[in-house]
Amino acid sequence: MRLFFSAGAGYSRIAPLLPLAVAARDRGHDVVFATGSGAVEHARASGLPTIGVDGQGDEAAARQAWGRYSPAELAVMSPDEKLAYVVTVMAETGAGSRVDGMLAAIREHRPDLVVAGAAEFAAPAAAAIAGLPYVVHGIGPPKPAAIMAGGWQALDPIVRRFGLDRFPEHETVPYLDIWPEVLRPKETTWDHPVSLPIRPEGILPAPGNRPPVLEGLRHGKTVYVTAGTSHNTRPGVLETMLSALYGEGVDVIATIGRDGDRDRFGAQPAEVRIENFLPQQQILPHVDAVVCHAGSGTVLGSLAHGVPLVVSPLATDQFDMAAQVAGAGAGVLADPGSPTRSGIRDAVRTVLTDPSYRDSAVSLAARIAAMPDPASVLDQLAEYANHTPARGGDGG
Incomplete structure (x- = not known):
């Protein structure tokens, strides 16, 4: 054919x-x-x-x-x-x-x-x-x-x-x-x-080495922060998501896109590590929650790995995807249209302390794999x- x-x-x-x-x-x-x-x-x-x-x-x-x-x-x-x-x-x-x-x-x-x-x-x-x-x-x-x-x-x-x-x-x-x-x-x-x-298939868990960026983390929980490839340069979005996690007793890994400017974020606390790009299949097996803009690749990849989400949709069908994640109990919807520090912080606390969100994400991972x-x-x-x-x- x-x-x-x-x-x-x-x-x-x-x-x-x-x-x-x-x-x-x-x-x-x-x-x-x-x-x-x-x-x-x-x-x-x-x-x-x-x-x-x-x-x-x-x-x-x-x-x-x-x-x-x-x-x-x-x-x-x-x-x-x-x-x-x-x-x-x-x-x-x-x-x-x-x-x-x-x-x-x-x-x-x-x-x-x-x-x-x-x-x-x-x-x-x-x-x-x-x-x-x-x-x-x-x-x-x-x-x-x-x-x-x-x-x-x-x-x-x-x-x-x-x-x-x-x-x-x-x-x-x-x-x-x-x-x-x-x-x-x-x-x-x-x-x-x-x-x-x-x-x-492209977002399913796959064998691989532990990313070096994870070495030496100090806290027991790790949160992955991303705004994908379409909204990663939108002013204030990633900055707000990151600052919401300062002092929360979690390690933070953020990707800002191949075109992202690290200097834009200035000095960060020791528990925050910023990378331009990491393959999701490498980082998702090692995190406890994902904070994102409800982009389809990030949402589907997180669910395929059984990781609960905090979703703050910004545009187009992201609002629908965020509602679907929340409706399935696999994450928390926070601040549609414009993330805030308090909204992101409270949502992360919720998904990290309530095991039902992880359970729902794991159930969806099994459905995706099947x-x-x-x-x-x-x-x-x-x-x-x-x-x-x-x-x-x-x-x-």
Whole structure:
């Protein structure tokens, strides 16, 4: 089987797709990975043939789309309304500017199946134009249909340029779901009703040496602090999370991102250690709690290791993920939108002293470990590709 993977530029968008792509390659399938040219090294590091597909859009039109609402209008929107707006503009600007390059790449490689990362709208649009089947691979929690509707509708005028009346219905397109089903809110109409669970192999516990940063710690408890790769430079966020733990009798390991400036944090107490980057699989087995912004990679990685969380969401679907963590009893929601020292401090005290949070996280870790591994999903994808008729395009 020839597989064409595509993900948005950025490690957090690429990493969730890599286990399936690597498993496909290792089983002898022909695999190519596409992303923005500035992010190709993330997939190439896994030994995957990777191409860069960049946008050729109108920058003025993109600025206009992102400026559709004034700051005052955005300020009164709910998190769901803001996320729906972001999704729509991502489709308009991302797919609109990249569809020609994506279509050229797909026609060159002639895949049997396109695997598109969630919210990577250019690849589904190009697959539809070429008449090829596609599936969507989750990069975080699944999204309600109402959130994603504007994104799919934005593809209609894009595919119309290539002779299609509209973007084909996607209700029967499989969604490869890396998120534990137990976390999904009940009575929600999901964007992709056909869900195939797939274990998020890249964040599971793995054997490894104890990181040197942990040597010589003085306290019996260790807290890991991170704001991921999207909000790590946001002023005041990491500073507040760190200062909330001063004098709490815990050791603190913080990662500030490869682009983070250590000088920004100044002198720190002896129990606080700041690193630009540490692989989560190395640090999570050795910590007692995680303080974060409720980013999908950090949340899923922490739960896969059975570590309870303190979540202080900052944007988009982080509010949903934080609510899911709290609802499952695997962590405490603190200060949505803007962390405070008192809120973070009190939440950390709670998860460290109440064993029920660790118990819930451990239970979720067992559920994640029991999900179907990527290699086992390949047979289902092959069957889908073989039995799915052309979707109205030109056949490649």
